[in-house]
Amino acid sequence: MIRLGLLGWPLAHSLSPKLQNAALSAVGLEGEYKLYPVDPAQPEKLAEFVNKIRAGELIGLNVTIPYKQSVIPYMDVLTPAASRIGAVNAIYLREGRIVGHNTDAFGFETDLQNKSGKILNEPGTALVLGAGGSARAVISTLLEFSWKVTIAARNVNQARLLRQSLAQEKYADNLDCILLDLEDLRHFINNLRLIVNATPVGMFPQNNYSPWPETLPFPSGAFVYDLVYNPNKTLLVKQTEAAGLSGANGLGMLVEQASQGFEIWTGRPAPRDVMYSSVAGSIN
Ligand code: NAP
Numbered sequence: 001m002i003r004l005g006l007l008g009w010p011l012a013h014s015l016s017p018k019l020q021n022a023a024l025s026a027v028g029l030e031g032e033y034k035l036y037p038v039d040p041a042q043p044e045k046l047a048e049f050v051n052k053i054r055a056g057e058l059i060g061l062n063v064t065i066p067y068k069q070s071v072i073p074y075m076d077v078l079t080p081a082a083s084r085i086g087a088v089n090a091i092y093l094r095e096g097r098i099v100g101h102n103t104d105a106f107g108f109e110t111d112l113q114n115k116s117g118k119i120l121n122e123p124g125t126a127l128v129l130g131a132g133g134s135a136r137a138v139i140s141t142l143l144e145f146s147w148k149v150t151i152a153a154r155n156v157n158q159a160r161l162l163r164q165s166l167a168q169e170k171y172a173d174n175l176d177c178i179l180l181d182l183e184d185l186r187h188f189i190n191n192l193r194l195i196v197n198a199t200p201v202g203m204f205p206q207n208n209y210s211p212w213p214e215t216l217p218f219p220s221g222a223f224v225y226d227l228v229y230n231p232n233k234t235l236l237v238k239q240t241e242a243a244g245l246s247g248a249n250g251l252g253m254l255v256e257q258a259s260q261g262f263e264i265w266t267g268r269p270a271p272r273d274v275m276y277s278s279v280a281g282s283i284n
Contacts, residue, residue, distance in 0.1 A: 002031030003057065004265060007049055007071070008064035011035045015279045016062055019258040022278030026271040031059075040066060050074040053093050060092040060265040068133055075100035085137050086165065090261045101264065104137035107257025108227075115248035116194075116223045120145040124193035127152060129180060129211045131159040134227055135198035136166075142194075143171045150188050152180040182213045192219040197226045202234040204284050210235040218243045229254055231284040251276070251283065 002024060006016050020033035038045045046067060052058040063071050068087040072078070075088060076097035082088050088100035113120055123146040128135050131153035142149050143166070153159035159177035166172050178184040180199075195218070201211040218224070224240040224247035232249060240247035259270035 002029055002059050002266060004031065004033040004060050004062075005036045005049075005058065006033070006062045006064060007036050007038050007046065007067055009037050009040055009066060011037045011064070014064070015254065015282055016258060018278045018282065019255065019275045020262060022274050023258075023262050023271050024266075026274040027266070027268050029266060029268070031266075036061070038067065043067075043070060046071050047074055050091065050098055053091060054098060056093075060090065060261065062261060063089050063091065065133070072100060074098065081105050084140050084169065087133055087136065089257075090264065092264055102137065103257040103260040104134060104253075105141045106260045107253040107255075108138055108225075109141050110256040111248065111250075111252035112225055115225070115252060116246065119194060119223055120147070123147045125150070125191050126194040126196065127185075127188060127192050129153075129195070129197045129201075130199035131155070131162045131177075132198065136162060138196050138198050138227070139166060139175070140169060143169050143174060146171055146174070147194070148174040148176075150176040150178055152178050152185060152188075154180045180211065182216060185213065185216055189216070189219045192222050195219075195222055195224045197224075197228060197234075197236055200228065202226070202231075202236050203228045204230045207231050207284070208235060210239055212236055212239055214239075218245055221245070223247060226250060227253060229283065251279070254279070 017033050024031040071088050077099055079101040082100045082102040085102045090101045090103050092099050125148045126142050127150050129152050131151050139149050151159040156179045163175045197211050199211050201209050226234050226236045227250035228234050229249045229251035237247055237249055255275050259272055262270040
């Protein structure tokens, strides 16, 4: 019996059980993926769950907000991805050691490459909107591929802190920070080849909002990747299409990051098509 689950708070809207339970049954494995809400007033529960993996009661866990960083002290070892990103979203046991991994960078890289015709292989200048947890995975991936990155955040100090904490990264000198507003963006859009939204702006039910100012033209030829996947067509994706540009929402990233977790925990290839179909009906 493969017992898996998700630690976080709140968890009610998570699509992970649908993705993982559909995958388990599609490959004929007996198992279950359950939600394990951990009240922020009882963070000691994190250790209890990690010990269940050590004891073999659970095969693996995903971790989401607000524990992606606070779970790190309970890990015996971090994978290079988790250590680079500074956050753990997948846990498993290998050779008696608790391993903390991060699948977001893999999900972003794989889906962006699939949707954009491998844009990452031809480094250029990218703009990342937002400076939170997912921005970190995105930026760290872009730096790995030698891109120059400007972080645009409504709180520019948050962007500066993020830049500082990535200072050890390869090519960290390629990072810049600006305020996420019309005037600052206007000066940075020339020559941009990639725009990534790593803010929740536009996420259901805020469908009529976009992080991209309405009056600002998009740089010609840029690819626009929106990490938001619900609604399926975010206002940013609609703006992109209206400007004649190519882009994608974050559903593929969600499925790819879940697929990597599934493959680590079960040792089986993830049935990606089944996983897509399992969540398609839950998206507005
Ligand atoms: P996070 O850690 O909370 O970071 C969000 C960032 O967006 C912060 O910099 C935040 O700034 C900024 N922000 C929030 N509201 C804003 C607004 N109204 N205007 C401008 N900036 C705003 O969240 P996250 O984990 O990075 O997630 C961000 C989005 O990506 C969410 O919608 C999430 O669902 C999505 N996501 C998708 C995938 C996928 O697989 N497709 C994976 C991870 C995340 P403040 O700190 O000032 O609030």
